[in-house]
Amino acid sequence: MxxxxxxxxxxxxxxxxxxxxxxxxxxxxxxxxxxxxxxxxxxxxxxxGSVPLGLTVNGQEHRVNIDPRVTLLDLLREHLNLTGTKKGCDHGQCGACTVLANGRRINSCLSLALVHDGEQITTIEGLAHGEELHPLQAAFIEYDGFQCGYCTPGQICSAAALIEEARRGDASVVTADLSKSGPAELNVEEIRERMSGNICRCGAYPGIVQAVQFVSRKTSARSHGNGVGDAAV
Ligand code: FES
Ligand code: FES
Structure with missing residues (x-):
């Protein structure tokens, strides 16, 4: 060269x-x-001034021409009118913009949309099945996991990925026994650590932790029964 x-x-x-x-x-x-x-x-x-991009959001294919500097968050909110995903800090510090990209949770404010060409994106709008709420959505209501609700879409998307990560056996920095294989147990400490990227200004943390723990236990019980969890997307 x-x-x-x-x-x-x-x-x-x-x-x-x-x-x-x-x-x-x-x-x-x-x-x-x-x-x-x-x-x-x-x-x-x-x-x-624009480049073509194709991706699937909540099961629906989209083909758009966008400025290559557009973030995934702005693509969702400004171009696809999916405003459930919130912009809090726009700097990767609050987690309000959390969505799932190929099942992995990410801060969409930090990710250029172009990077996700061909990927499957899931936002809060894609979690429910019609009128039937996702188990985490129902649990957040049941356990008062929110007040103003601004952080809630990010919290719920993050929790959905978290439960799947634990089911796979991924460890966190507070996991005591790293030699243990199989699903990780989501106790309060684990949930607090694994949800620490999602900030709630209203301080609804006790309800959030309870809701995540409730769904993780339910998912774990079902997994042992028929091999599949229902909190994952
Ligand atoms: S808006 Fe993305 S982390 Fe705060
Ligand atoms: S419910 Fe208000 S910021 Fe979390």
Missing amino acids: AEITRREFVTTAGVITGGLACGIPVAARQQNLIGAASATEVSEQAAT
Whole structure:
């Protein structure tokens, strides 16, 4: 691969910046330094300002053209009108924006939508089956796991993934016996630790912990009975 001198880098950066500001395709000037394929991609993005993205959200396929800087959170809320997922801090600190990407919980404010091309995304809107609430939704109501409700979609999505992680036997930093195989027991300490990325300004933590523990026990009992849990998505 050819070395790029400092002078060439500075010159190219200036051309790209100027080209983007003026809406001029800059592929030809960049071609020597970043390769033909990348130059074409950059040229297309500069010309249209958007890139194609396909993903499945709550079982429904979506194909959109978006600015590559759009986060998954903004895609869901601003482009797909799925406003159940909340924007709290927008900095990965509160967990209000938690959704499931291929079953794994993530902070959607920290993740570019493009990264999730082809993935299955589940939001709070996708947990219930029609009129039938997801067991965690029902338990949050039963155990008063919320007050204002702003953090609740993130709490519930996080809890759904947490129960599946424990069922798989994933350990946390408070798991006492790391040599033990099989599902992890979700005691209060484990739930508090595993839910620690989800902040509740209303302080509804006692109800949240009770709700998660109730569903995890129920799921565990069912798993022992017929091999499948019902809290996972
Ligand atoms: S909004 Fe994403 S972590 Fe707070
Ligand atoms: S219920 Fe209000 S922030 Fe959690």
